[in-house]
Amino acid sequence: MMTREEYEAAEVKKEKISKEMYYAKNKNFRVWLEERGLWLDRIESK
Numbered sequence: 001m002m003t004r005e006e007y008e009a010a011e012v013k014k015e016k017i018s019k020e021m022y023y024a025k026n027k028n029f030r031v032w033l034e035e036r037g038l039w040l041d042r043i044e045s046k
Contacts, residue, residue, distance in 0.1 A: 002029050
């Protein structure tokens with residue numbers, strides 16, 4: 001599980017990271033966000 005700080009840092013560097021790899025590595029964090037209804041908001045705001 002990533003902390004919010006790690007997540008924000010990863011967001012900043014995301015252009016260096018394949019989105020698929022990033023999300024696959026952090027599936028539990030994605031599930032955590034989805035459970036709280038935050039995931040789609042984060043993606044769609046980009």
